[in-house]
Amino acid sequence: MKAPSSLFLKGHVLPSSIFLLRNSKGTPNVKMHPIWCLCKAIQTNSYEISNGSYHPTVQQTTEKKTMEKLSRKVESIGAFQKLPIVMPSIDIIGSALRKARKVSPTKGIANIAKREKNKGAKQLDALMKEIAVPLRTYVENFPNKMHLHPYERSLIELTLGDGYYEMVLRKVDSLRKRVVSVGKEHASLCAKSSSKREAEERLNEGLKKIEEIFAQERKVVDDLLGIAKTLRAMPVINLETPTLCLVGAPNVGKSSLVHVLSTGKPEICNYPFTTRGILMGHIILNFQKFQVTDTPGLLRRHDEDRNNLEKLTLAVLSHLPTAVLYVHDLSGECGTSPSDQFSIYKELRERFNGHLWLDVVSKSDLLKTSPVVYATDEPHPSQLELEKYRKSGPNGAINVSVKTQGGLHELKQRVHELLNLQMAKINDISNNQEK
Numbered sequence: 346m347k348a349p350s351s352l353f354l355k356g357h358v359l360p361s362s363i364f365l366l367r368n369s370k371g372t373p374n375v376k377m378h379p380i381w382c383l384c385k386a387i388q389t390n391s392y393e394i395s396n397g398s399y400h401p402t403v404q405q406t407t408e409k410k411t412m413e414k415l416s417r418k419v420e421s422i423g424a425f426q427k428l429p430i431v432m433p434s435i436d437i438i439g440s441a442l443r444k445a446r447k448v449s450p451t452k453g454i455a456n457i458a459k460r461e462k463n464k465g466a467k468q469l470d471a472l473m474k475e476i477a478v479p480l481r482t483y484v485e486n487f488p489n490k491m492h493l494h495p496y497e498r499s500l501i502e503l504t505l506g507d508g509y510y511e512m513v514l515r516k517v518d519s520l521r522k523r524v525v526s527v528g529k530e531h532a533s534l535c536a537k538s539s540s541k542r543e544a545e546e547r548l549n550e551g552l553k554k555i556e557e558i559f560a561q562e563r564k565v566v567d568d569l570l571g572i573a574k575t576l577r578a579m580p581v582i583n584l585e586t587p588t589l590c591l592v593g594a595p596n597v598g599k600s601s602l603v604h605v606l607s608t609g610k611p612e613i614c615n616y617p618f619t620t621r622g623i624l625m626g627h628i629i630l631n632f633q634k635f636q637v638t639d640t641p642g643l644l645r646r647h648d649e650d651r652n653n654l655e656k657l658t659l660a661v662l663s664h665l666p667t668a669v670l671y672v673h674d675l676s677g678e679c680g681t682s683p684s685d686q687f688s689i690y691k692e693l694r695e696r697f698n699g700h701l702w703l704d705v706v707s708k709s710d711l712l713k714t715s716p717v718v719y720a721t722d723e724p725h726p727s728q729l730e731l732e733k734y735r736k737s738g739p740n741g742a743i744n745v746s747v748k749t750q751g752g753l754h755e756l757k758q759r760v761h762e763l764l765n766l767q768m769a770k771i772n773d774i775s776n777n778q779e780k
Contacts, residue, residue: 445471706743
């Protein structure tokens with residue numbers, strides 16, 4: 346019997362024949378086979394290596410910690426910029442037909458009928474593949490919504506409608522399967538033709554059938570093209586770059602402040618919900634680059650009654666590590682009463698209390714000595730707090746006016762301080778994840 350490897354026995358010598366174990370008096374009383382000795386030696390060495398315990402090894406512990414770090418790592422954003430380029434349906438079918446018609450029969454087939462059968466089957470197979478391959482590529486390379494960052498998942502649901510994204514991908518895959526099924530069927534029929542004429546007829550029938558099927562359902566390909574364009578146009582937010590998010594009721598002046606503070610060029614008009622999505626800009630301060638987002642305005646109502654524009658704002662606050670620049674308009678110009686703004690503000694401040702926060706009262710040039718009171722204003726439980734809010738906004742709020750430039754210098758300084766704090770916060774989170 347060949348001696349076992351020293352890797353396992355670490356110096357133990359194993360006899361090649363059966364040997365006897367002796368009792369305390371030296372009398373042999375038990376027979377032991379070499380394989381038993383091998384198992385006992387391995388067990389003994391394993392026990393010695395682990396110092397008498399069966400705790401995980403250092404390598405296992407390290408691997409476990411690495412996996413835990415990876416699972417805690419913040420999901421990345423930017424999946425929309427990696428979407429495949431979707432061709433218009435008219436281009437897919439046109440290109441497929443041109444390429445299929447150029448396919449020649451296999452060389453060396455002398456029989457005319459066999460050559461025509463071969464050519465027809467190959468052309469139908471080529472047409473099927475020229476359509477099916479790009480469709481399969483789209484289905485495979487558009488990401489599963491559940492694997493996306495929660496922010497991007499929210500963008501899909503709120504921009505396209507809940508379930509629309511998945512429905513279009515399912516229909517594209519269904520179209521691919523139908524084209525493959527019909528293409529294979531007619532290619533097989535063509536290959537079984539008994540004459541040149543029959544092969545030509547089967548070929549024309551197959552080409553026509555595939556074209557008809559694609560024409561019936563080609564709209565889903567163009568729908569997917571529209572989805573790709575919409576998602577690719579979404580602003581990309583770098584999670585490691587400090588971001589300032591402007592929040593407030595509709596028409597309070599958020600877009601004007603984004604215009605003043607950053608490179609963003611949002612539409613500025615005097616009507617509610619001017620901002621139809623998340624708009625991005627950047628601030629360069631002391632050679633540092635920061636991000637600024639303008640969000641749709643929020644009205645005073647329950648979440649289930651909010652429209653998708655308002656839900657976009659809540660998605661930004663819920664899923665992105667942003668600092669908040671909350672904008673208040675106490676001039677009576679925005680269309681939302683101060684008491685309603687106060688209620689919205691109190692709700693959001695409590696809900697997102699983990700965010701860094703800076704309050705701004707806009708349109709300060711329009712503020713009057715007598716605070717604006719709407720006829721629809723309802724009595725507020727904390728009336729004294731509301732009265733103070735109507736006069737000057739929350740404690741520590743900065744009064745600014747884009748029109749007169751009043752307060753803008755102080756605002757820029759405070760924003761810079763806020764973003765530096767946000768940078769420190771992001772670094773702390775990143776360091777904790779690496780530990």
